[in-house]
Amino acid sequence: MASTAPASSAPGHFLGGVHPPAHKALAAAFPIQALPHPKQLVVPIQQHIGAPATPCVEARAALSAGQRIAEAKGFISAHVHAPLAGTAQKPANVTIASGRHLPAIPITVAADNPGGEQSFQATLGGHWDLGAIAGLEPSAIAPQVAEAGVAGMGGAAFPTHVKLSAQEKAPIDTVLVNGCECEPYLTADDRVMIEAPQAVLAGALIAARALAAGRVVIAIEQDKTRAMASLKEAIAQAGQALPGVSVEIIGLTPHYPMGGERQTIRAALGRIIPEGGLPSAVGTMVINVGSCTAVAAAVLRGLPMTHRVVTVTGRGIAQPANLWVPIGTPIEHLIAHCGGLTPQAQRVISGGPMMGFALGNLSAPVTKGTSGITVLTDADLGDAPRTACIRCGRCGEVCPMRLVPSRLALASRHENWDLARSHHILHCMECGCCSYVCPASIPLVQWIRVGKACLPRD
Numbered sequence: 001m002a003s004t005a006p007a008s009s010a011p012g013h014f015l016g017g018v019h020p021p022a023h024k025a026l027a028a029a030f031p032i033q034a035l036p037h038p039k040q041l042v043v044p045i046q047q048h049i050g051a052p053a054t055p056c057v058e059a060r061a062a063l064s065a066g067q068r069i070a071e072a073k074g075f076i077s078a079h080v081h082a083p084l085a086g087t088a089q090k091p092a093n094v095t096i097a098s099g100r101h102l103p104a105i106p107i108t109v110a111a112d113n114p115g116g117e118q119s120f121q122a123t124l125g126g127h128w129d130l131g132a133i134a135g136l137e138p139s140a141i142a143p144q145v146a147e148a149g150v151a152g153m154g155g156a157a158f159p160t161h162v163k164l165s166a167q168e169k170a171p172i173d174t175v176l177v178n179g180c181e182c183e184p185y186l187t188a189d190d191r192v193m194i195e196a197p198q199a200v201l202a203g204a205l206i207a208a209r210a211l212a213a214g215r216v217v218i219a220i221e222q223d224k225t226r227a228m229a230s231l232k233e234a235i236a237q238a239g240q241a242l243p244g245v246s247v248e249i250i251g252l253t254p255h256y257p258m259g260g261e262r263q264t265i266r267a268a269l270g271r272i273i274p275e276g277g278l279p280s281a282v283g284t285m286v287i288n289v290g291s292c293t294a295v296a297a298a299v300l301r302g303l304p305m306t307h308r309v310v311t312v313t314g315r316g317i318a319q320p321a322n323l324w325v326p327i328g329t330p331i332e333h334l335i336a337h338c339g340g341l342t343p344q345a346q347r348v349i350s351g352g353p354m355m356g357f358a359l360g361n362l363s364a365p366v367t368k369g370t371s372g373i374t375v376l377t378d379a380d381l382g383d384a385p386r387t388a389c390i391r392c393g394r395c396g397e398v399c400p401m402r403l404v405p406s407r408l409a410l411a412s413r414h415e416n417w418d419l420a421r422s423h424h425i426l427h428c429m430e431c432g433c434c435s436y437v438c439p440a441s442i443p444l445v446q447w448i449r450v451g452k453a454c455l456p457r458d
């Protein structure tokens with residue numbers, strides 16, 4: 001039976017939530033390794049929240065690694081770059097992990113791949129010149145990050161330059177680096193903090209410089225002891241790299257969904273975002289650790305966002321790993337590299353089991369928001385039969401957004417949009433806590449996702 005924690009608003013906690021088994025040990029010890037190049041990439045032109053980018057290369061054009069292949073359209077959008085050298089193919093539609101069909105640019109990867117050889121350590125590891133951050137012009141940072149096409153790597157894939165654009169109406173005093181990675185199984189952020197702590201710190205300080213924030217707080221769940229030690233050492237070595245900006249680490253009690261923006265802000269800073277508001281309403285900018293490294297690479301090394309770390313894990317995969325993956329790589333290529341599926345493999349999920357999407361097609365590409373591939377077995381999935389709702393109220397007790405999931409799912413099933421709206425369906429963060437605890441095995445979050453997608457917009 002699911003383990004749940006009592007709702008609490010005490011410092012270090014948030015309301016609702018659950019405590020699923022972490023299963024992190026399957027992949028946590030494996031250093032990030034470069035994935036051998038696939039022969040073909042399929043790069044969607046919309047991997048971010050906001051307007052799709054517009055292709056800017058012709059079919060059969062020769063591409064160099066890092067070349068822009070699609071232009072951002074408007075402010076809330078992100079450029080897309082070729083991860084590897086190769087030849088652009090005619091745009092085609094691709095189905096991404098969430099099930100959305102999107103235009104994409106297929107790339108046939110050059111056999112010798114000039115300029116495209118990248119390891120994680122060569123890109124993000126090693127020494128970073130943190131002293132240079134004080135000399136950056138704050139207003140020039142967001143455009144540099146936009147140029148690199150950086151989108152949030154924690155899941156939502158919101159274009160990062162938008163968050164880094166200072167707004168007079170909502171001044172930011174704190175940059176909150178989200179290193180919680182509360183989703184079971186996934187270890188990509190953990191490995192990034194262990195292996196590239198200076199890059200994480202550099203990105204956080206650059207964000208503070210852009211927003212004139214005086215404080216950087218790195219929030220990590222307390223069980224990530226190696227990541228904490230690694231970051232502590234990097235902070236100590238950095239000294240006062242950016243004068244006037246303090247840097248601290250806050251260890252949080254592991255609890256799902258600690259990594260949600262609202263939950264991390266509440267637990268780490270004791271600040272409560274008003275209903276319908278953004279983190280900026282409480283003077284906070286939240287950035288994921290992977291996004292920090294992408295910001296650092298963009299600003300201090302001039303590198304576009306073309307790769308990301310992806311955890312491949314679960315008892316249904318032969319050899320779990322943390323991989324440095326070119327964006328657009330088919331997921332089946334990652335699985336093959338990890339020794340393939342085991343005979344017990346039952347479900348392949350993009351992301352983790354709580355917030356991820358079950359894949360119907362393993363040719364879906366890795367995007368900027370793909371944090372992991374989790375392969376579950378029959379034993380993991382259990383066999384509790386689906387029944388009618390028994391009105392136990394557990395789904396509401398664990399909902400961190402204080403919603404009534406059973407009502408929302410019912411409204412979605414019956415396309416009762418007035419009911420869905422009156423119960424604030426758009427406030428659902430799709431954390432999956434409600435489905436996790438439901439004794440009737442009702443796929444609540446799946447119904448709610450359908451409702452959010454189909455809800456007529458005014």
Ligand code: SF4
Nearest residue numbers: 399428429431432434
């Ligand atoms: S209704 Fe949404 S926010 Fe609430 S528990 Fe379910 S998935 Fe999470």
Ligand code: SF4
Nearest residue numbers: 389390392393395438
């Ligand atoms: S947890 Fe499941 S059974 Fe209980 S009230 Fe919610 S939907 Fe109904």
